[in-house]
Structures are given as C-alpha cells and as structure tokens.
Amino acid sequence: MLLASGIGITPFIGYLETLARSGGSVPEVVLHHGSRNSTSHAFRNRTSELRDLIRQLRVHTHYSRPEPHDVLGRDHHHFGRISAADVDARLIERRARFYLCGPEDMLSDITIGLVDRGVPRFDIFAEKFHVAPQRVDVPDSAQATVRFTRANRQVTWRKEDGTLLQLAEREGIRLPSGCRLGQCESCAITVLDGQVAHLVTCPEDLADDQCLTCQAMPMTDVTLDA
C-alpha cells in the first residue's frame, strides 16, 4: 500500500519505475494519491502510464478541491483527502505493508487511523517531505491592515501574528487549509489588493493573484477574497 499526498508521490514513482522495468515477479501494489485537483496533480500522466504498464498496480486518485471540469469517476476516484478509512479491509487482513509520504499531519492522521484499524505499527513506514524555507525580511515593527471581504472583517497584522492563515485563526475567521507546508494549495485564496510575500517557493501553477495563506505574510495592507 502506497499512500502519498502531493509531491509525496515522488519516491513512489521511482519504485514503480523499477517495477515497470523489472521482468521478474512484481508484488500487488495499491497506490492512493491525494492532490488538490487535476491542475496540481503531480506525475498525473506518468502514474497513468505506469498503471498501464504494471498489471498488479491499482491506483486511487483523491482530489480535495476538484476543478469544475474534474469529473468524479473519470479524473479522480474519491473526493476529499486520503484517510485510513480508504484502505480496503481485505488488504489489512492480508497484512499489507503501508508506505506513507506526505506532510506531517497526513502521516500522523493516517498512521493513527491504520493502527485503530488493526495495522501493526511496524507494518507502517512513513517519510515526511520537507519544504525549504525562503527568507522573508520583515522588520519587527511591520504592521498591516488585512481585510477579509467575505467575513466582512478588517484586522491589524503584526509580525508576531505570522502567516495570514495564523492571523485568521487567531481572529476566529475560518479559512481552508491542508498541509500547511505550501504544497497542497488547499489554502490558496485570491488577493484582491495589496502585496504579500511567501515563506516558501510557490507552486508554479499558482495564479498571480493568489496566495497560499499558510505561507503568506502581508507586505502592504491587503484585501483578501476570504
């Protein structure tokens, strides 16, 4: 069982490439891969090619925020994030081994869920992916006004408030979020006015007027579509 979130699929692609090349016996492999939607679905084409090449491979795709053109049953098999509940009980009974790769929250949630379902901890192998932080120079005295248009709120941000997501949570304003590492894009929202800086390098497909609130800090007063 391979369970991956976002670019956490990278090491599994290497493994599947090896299986595809090996002429010998190949184990039964089930891959669950979670992405935001088809536009941020890493290795989408290669995964489907590998599925065609490896007879013993089954692939389940999960989208947490499908695009309007993403069709359930065609572009993805499941709506939402991967959870331990997605694992076929028959595989647990057969003592499958579980390999997880993704952000820390995902690893711990799935590990707890699998153990609850009877999987021995020593059958679970997890690797966390890290994102290199980018240096953002923000003076200690920095201050900005942040407007959340949908929540109809205007609040003052200071450096110690951290990211826009942390600020919103402090203020009781609910914003979407997922990995909190700048990878899953679940927290992407539109910046209607003003400038922000990100603590990590943003995904290439992030639109110019969007920010990842889990990584963004205001550089000027900002107005958010949130």
Ligand code: FES
């Ligand atoms: S919560 Fe995943 S990128 Fe922000």
